[in-house]
Structures are given as C-alpha cells and as structure tokens.
Amino acid sequence: MIESVAIIGAGASGAITAAALQAERYFKRIRVFERRETAGGTWIYDEGVSPAHLVRPGALPADSDPRLEIPSSLPCVSPPTKQNRYHETPIYELLTTNVPDIAMAYSDIPFPYGPFVPHHIPRQYIENYFSAHRIDSLLQLNTTVEDVSKVVAQSPEKADGWNLTLRQHDPTQNLDIWWEESFDAVILANGHYSIPYIPQVKGLDEYLEQFPGRVVHSKTYRKPEVWTNKKVVVVGNSASGIDVSRELIQAAQQPIYQSRRSKGRWDGDSPPAGMVWKPIITEFLSSGRILFSDGSYLDEVDAVIYCTGYKPSFPFWNEKRNGRLIFDYQENKLINTYWHTFFQDFPTLGIVGMPRVLTFRGMEYQATALARLFSNRLSTPLPSLAEQKNWEKERLERCRREHLKFHDVPWGGGQTTAWFQKLFDFAGLGTLAGDGRIPPVLDERTKWAIKHIQKYKPANQDSEANNNDQILYHLFEQRDRQLEGPIQ
Numbered sequence: 001m002i003e004s005v006a007i008i009g010a011g012a013s014g015a016i017t018a019a020a021l022q023a024e025r026y027f028k029r030i031r032v033f034e035r036r037e038t039a040g041g042t043w044i045y046d047e048g049v050s051p052a053h054l055v056r057p058g059a060l061p062a063d064s065d066p067r068l069e070i071p072s073s074l075p076c077v078s079p080p081t082k083q084n085r086y087h088e089t090p091i092y093e094l095l096t097t098n099v100p101d102i103a104m105a106y107s108d109i110p111f112p113y114g115p116f117v118p119h120h121i122p123r124q125y126i127e128n129y130f131s132a133h134r135i136d137s138l139l140q141l142n143t144t145v146e147d148v149s150k151v152v153a154q155s156p157e158k159a160d161g162w163n164l165t166l167r168q169h170d171p172t173q174n175l176d177i178w179w180e181e182s183f184d185a186v187i188l189a190n191g192h193y194s195i196p197y198i199p200q201v202k203g204l205d206e207y208l209e210q211f212p213g214r215v216v217h218s219k220t221y222r223k224p225e226v227w228t229n230k231k232v233v234v235v236g237n238s239a240s241g242i243d244v245s246r247e248l249i250q251a252a253q254q255p256i257y258q259s260r261r262s263k264g265r266w267d268g269d270s271p272p273a274g275m276v277w278k279p280i281i282t283e284f285l286s287s288g289r290i291l292f293s294d295g296s297y298l299d300e301v302d303a304v305i306y307c308t309g310y311k312p313s314f315p316f317w318n319e320k321r322n323g324r325l326i327f328d329y330q331e332n333k334l335i336n337t338y339w340h341t342f343f344q345d346f347p348t349l350g351i352v353g354m355p356r357v358l359t360f361r362g363m364e365y366q367a368t369a370l371a372r373l374f375s376n377r378l379s380t381p382l383p384s385l386a387e388q389k390n391w392e393k394e395r396l397e398r399c400r401r402e403h404l405k406f407h408d409v410p411w412g413g414g415q416t417t418a419w420f421q422k423l424f425d426f427a428g429l430g431t432l433a434g435d436g437r438i439p440p441v442l443d444e445r446t447k448w449a450i451k452h453i454q455k456y457k458p459a460n461q462d463s464e465a466n467n468n469d470q471i472l473y474h475l476f477e478q479r480d481r482q483l484e485g486p487i488q
Contacts, residue, residue: 004028006162012126012360012363016367021187021374025436030138034141035144043123045093045119057205061312064313065195068081093222098116104125106361148186151163160348161185166180184374217305227302229253235259236260237258237262237267241264249274254275257278258275259292279292324336331406340407356407358416372428377428420442
C-alpha cells in the first residue's frame with residue numbers, strides 16, 4: 001500500500017503530477033521538492049547568467065553535474081555548496097512558445113492566451129495551477145534532492161520504498177540544511193533542460209583554452225545586443241538554433257553563419273537575409289580558423305554559440321544502492337522503462353515529462369496513469385514484466401533501424417494518439433465517488449492540433465509579411481473557424 005509520494009520538480013510535469021495524486025484522495029502525504037525559489041521549472045527566466053561554467057566538449061552529466069558529497073551525519077547544517085548545479089534555465093529574453101496553445105495547457109484549465117506568447121506566460125500558468133488546485137501547500141521550495149536510494153521492503157507483502165536526502169538553502173543565513181525523508185513512491189519530474197551538451201570536435205578543447213569566452217552554449221544566451229557587431233557562428237538547427245540565429249541578425253555583424261547538420265523542419269530553400277548556412281564544423285585551428293566539412297573556413301570569428309541541446313541529468317540517483325544506472329547515454333534513453341512512464345524493475349518509481357510529445361497534455365496522461373497505479377486503481381493492469389521488456393526491446397530496435405530518438409513520440413502516423421490512448425486505457429475514469437482525475441478525452445480540437453502540426457509551412461524569407469509566427473497564427477485562426485462547423 002502506497003501512502004506517501006515524493007515528486008522531484010515543480011515545473012510543468014511536477015504541477016500536473018501533484019494535481020493528479022491529490023485528486024485520488026488516497027495518499028496521506030504528497031511532497032513536491034523544487035530546488036528553485038518558485039514553481040515554473042524551465043519557464044523561469046534568469047536574467048544574469050554567467051557563461052563561466054562551460055561544459056567540456058563531449059562531457060556527460062556525470063562529469064558536468066556530479067553528485068554532491070552527502071554529510072556523514074544527518075540532519076545537519078553546512079556552508080552552501082560552491083559546486084555549480086546548473087539550476088539556471090535556458091530561457092532567453094525574447095523567447096515565445098512555439099507549439100499549439102492546446103499543448104501548453106492541462107485539460108481542466110485552458111490556456112487563455114493563444115499561441116506564441118512570451119515565456120513568462122507559461123511560468124505564470126504553472127504557478128497559478130498550483131494555487132488553483134490548492135496544491136501549493138505541497139511545495140518545498142529551495143530544496144534540492146541530493147540522493148534517492150531504494151529501501152528494500154521488510155516483508156514480501158510490501159513494495160520497496162525510497163529514502164531521499166534533501167538539502168535546503170536558507171538565503172537569510174546563507175546556510176544549507178540537510179535532512180532525510182522516506183516515501184513509499186517517487187515520481188521524477190525534474191525535466192531535462194539543465195545540463196548543456198557540446199559535441200566533441202577536433203581542436204575544440206585547445207580552442208577553448210586559447211580563446212576563453214569565445215565559445216558559449218545557448219543556455220547562457222539572453223539577448224542579441226551582447227553580440228553587437230560581432231562575427232558569430234551559431235551551431236545547431238533545432239528550435240534554439242533557429243531562434244538565436246534570427247535574433248542575432250538585428251545586432252551582430254552580418255551575415256550570421258549557421259552551421260547545420262541537416263535541413264530543419266521550418267527551413268525554406270534559402271536562408272533568411274543576413275544569414276549564411278554552413279555545414280558541420282570539422283576542426284578548430286590554433287590560428288582561430290574554423291574549418292567546415294565542405295572545405296570552407298572562417299577566420300576572425302568573435303563568438304561560437306552552440307545550440308546543441310541538453311543531456312538529462314539524475315545526480316541524485318544512487319547507482320550503488322539502487323543496483324544500476326538510470327539512463328543510458330549511448331542510446332539516449334531511460335533504462336528499463338515501459339511506455340516512457342513506468343519502470344519495469346522499480347514498481348514504486350515513475351517519471352513524467354521525458355517524451356517529446358504534446359507537452360503539457362502529454363504530461364497529464366502520464367501523471368494520471370501513475371496516480372492511478374500508485375493508488376492501486378489502474379483500469380487496465382500493466383502487462384507482465386516480459387511484455388514490458390519486449391516493448392522496450394522492440395522500440396529500441398526500431399529506433400536504431402529508423403534513426404529515431406527513443407523518447408520522441410512523432411506527430412505523424414497516429415503515434416501520438418496511440419500513446420495517449422494507451423495511457424488513457426491504463427488510467428480509466430476514476431471511481432463512482434469521484435476519486436481520481438479523469439484523463440483528457442482526445443476531442444476534435446486536440447486531434448486537429450496533432451494532425452495539423454506538420455502542415456506549418458516554411459517561411460518565405462523574401463516576403464515582408466510571411467514569417468513562421470504569422471503562418472502559424474493564421475493556421476490557428478483557421479482551426480478555430482473549422483471547429484465552429486464540421487471538422488474536416
């Protein structure tokens with residue numbers, strides 16, 4: 001019987017997880033541990049971020065974000081840690097949301113602002129969600145989970161529990177307070193946009209030493225004015241690479257050079273005015289020259305901004321006590337999971353927010369299914385351990401074969417709706433007495449958003465009025481008009 005649940009993280013996944021657990025009216029103790037001073041997760045904006053803590057090329061989180069040494073005797077008080085914990089978010093000043101508005105909301109409180117809103121709007125939405133559901137009292141802020149260790153059950157009738165080592169920073173006294181708490185179950189909602197990743201490139205280590213400050217990661221990017229009249233190379237072609245490149249056009253020396261491995265989803269046939277596309281970088285020379293895979297090169301570059309993403313980090317995971325690693329960085333996947341949500345060998349451990357899918361709404365399906373599992377009310381029981389292992393094996397083989405990312409749930413081919421439906425089937429509809437959150441129905445509005453996400457056309461950069469935001473905005477206007485009548 002699970003009576004107490006700890007949630008690690010108070011961002012978008014932590015908020016909906018807390019609400020789903022509370023709705024069960026089953027658990028005696030629910031705690032949400034958040035290392036920041038407020039809820040909001042990755043949507044918190046940190047204005048002053050130092051690029052001094054640059055990760056080494058090719059470094060994985062175990063090296064960049066190692067575990068803190070736990071005091072030998074707890075509880076205790078200690079001076080604040082000086083180790084960089086990468087708690088700052090990657091939000092930049094002009095960032096707006098770039099997905100359908102329905103993806104930025106849970107089903108019970110619609111997102112009232114429409115698509116493409118400033119970054120402070122999702123943060124406020126998350127904060128307000130805690131208040132609206134009266135789950136803000138579950139929050140333990142300024143508190144970092146430093147260790148999660150399995151506690152073996154004392155009898156076969158009970159499931160294994162978890163011991164958490166916690167560190168709360170007291171800014172008034174500039175001290176860290178350490179203690180331990182035990183829980184029957186733990187849900188990981190700690191996000192995966194904390195530890196930046198820079199790939200290993202020939203000569204880059206020496207380049208960093210020879211030209212300190214010249215290479216940064218987009219996590220520390222905040223505003224284009226910092227690079228006024230600078231010659232800049234942007235590496236990467238996903239969302240941040242596109243945003244940063246286009247923002248820099250208004251301030252940096254033109255052209256902006258964008259190094260791309262392949263053509264992006266939103267790219268047209270030619271780059272925007274003021275930008276030049278380059279292939280991947282193959283080498284950094286001691287002279288400062290940067291070589292590209294097509295044999296071209298650039299000299300006298302002032303800045304290289306790597307927009308190459310992040311690696312999930314679980315520094316609190318006690319590998320020794322828990323018997324294994326939790327993440328495989330070679331395959332870029334969680335180890336021994338089922339449906340990206342459940343752990344095969346840890347039935348009292350869950351995770352919310354790892355898949356790249358219809359953001360907030362996807363988290364809601366996961367959170368509801370886990371809440372139902374831990375309250376012992378699953379409508380459809382989880383399959384056998386052998387079936388769960390087979391699911392993981394087949395998915396991994398397919399991802400290798402088709403060059404897919406394990407935790408990406410593609411929009412096309414019905415995969416998103418199939419994933420939602422499976423979690424919906426597990427959760428069911430709650431009890432007759434109203435216990436439990438009802439997972440959102442895949443209504444026509446949601447299916448419309450999923451179906452049309454791939455119809456966003458690349459912008460014609462030679463047209464004054466034709467940019468991605470305007471195309472997307474008009475598409476949503478079209479959606480709303482269609483939803484007033486028959487769905488096409």
